[in-house]
Amino acid sequence: WKLTGAIKTTERKLAEGAFLHCGQPLMAWACGNAKGVPSANAFLITKQASGTAKIDPLMAMFNAVSLLSLNPEAKGGLDDYLNNGFFGLVG
DSSP: OTTHHHHHHHHHHHHHTSSOOOOOHHHHHHHHHOOEEEOSSOEEEOHHHHTTSOOHHHHHHHHHHHHHTTOOOOSSOHHHHHHHOOOOOOO
């Protein structure tokens, strides 16, 4: 029930064209596996309703939409990256 807002936001943004599916087969597969269950005051996408089908990428997207809707402030900003560059491990 905590992701109901994210589900509705994603649905609305997709309809408006403000949120686009990049055409990845994995996400298309996960969306096809999702089963929605209307409840008294929410619309739920549950693992139980989806059975053994995997919906993890879809739920991860809803979590990301939920976090981004809080409009978080970046800790360091782009200036830190531009000044310090990128350092990674080469293996």
